[in-house]
Amino acid sequence: MAILACYSNTDSGRAAIRRGLAEAHKTHDSLFVANLEKEPVTEDQLGIDVNTLMDFGVPVRILAHPATVHDAADAVLQAEQEHQVSLIVIGLRKRSRVGKLLMGSIAQRILIEADCPVLAVKAK
Numbered sequence: 001m002a003i004l005a006c007y008s009n010t011d012s013g014r015a016a017i018r019r020g021l022a023e024a025h026k027t028h029d030s031l032f033v034a035n036l037e038k039e040p041v042t043e044d045q046l047g048i049d050v051n052t053l054m055d056f057g058v059p060v061r062i063l064a065h066p067a068t069v070h071d072a073a074d075a076v077l078q079a080e081q082e083h084q085v086s087l088i089v090i091g092l093r094k095r096s097r098v099g100k101l102l103m104g105s106i107a108q109r110i111l112i113e114a115d116c117p118v119l120a121v122k123a124k
Contacts, residue, residue, distance in 0.1 A: 001029055001084060001085070001086035002024075002029050002030040002031065002032055002083050002084060002085050002086065003020050003023050003024045003027070003029050003030070003031050003032070003085065003086065003087045003088075003089065004020070004031075004032045004033075004034055004076065004079055004080060004083065004085040004087070004088045004089070005017050005019070005020025005021070005031060005032070005033050005034070005088075005089040006033075006034045006036055006072075006076055006088065006089065006090045006091065006110075007033050007034065007035050007036060007037070007041060007046060008036045008037060008072075008091065009037055009041075009045070010091065010093065010123075011091075011093075011123035011124070012091030012092055012093045012121070012122060012123045013036070013091045014046070014047060014091075014123075015091050015121045015122065015123045015124075016089045016090055016091035016121055017033065017046050017047065018047075019089050019119065019121045020033070020089040021058065021060075023087060023089065023119070024058045024060075025057075025058050028057060028058075029058075029086065030058070030059045030060070030061070031058055031059070031060045031061070032060075032061050032062075032063055032079060032083050032085065033046065033060065033061070033062045033063060034063050034065075034075060034076050034079050035062060035063060035064060035065050036065065036072040036075065036076070036106075037065065038065060040064060041062060043062075046062070063079055063083075066078065071106075072106045073106045073109035073110050073113070076088065076090075076106075076110050076114075077109075077110065077113055077114060080114055080115065080116060081115075085116055086116055086117075087116060087117050087118075087119060088110060088114055088116060088117070088118045088119070089118075089119045089121065090107050090110055090111075090118060090119070090120050090121070091120075091121055091122070091123065092107055092120045092121065092122055093122075093123070107120065
């Protein structure tokens, strides 16, 4: 099985990567990083060294944001199915009630619609 950590260029997105790495190391699973940004992401931006992680037995693969999927939640749920994920790690940030109402919630959709457990982490 594999773990899917969701990356966005935010403190909570980087916290999700750190926790995903810790979970993958603990369970000896592969780690997939779902890039929720439109632009490609590098290992430096994630704050990881893939070669070192491979030496520790944690294979890491950064998934590009699918060009055909415009919603981040759909991209995560699609990756869950394609890669037989056993855990999804997402970062949460505080939003106002109005912000939740107007913008919807990617995290909420993932929590409700994912077929596997979802671990939500905060930045600090």
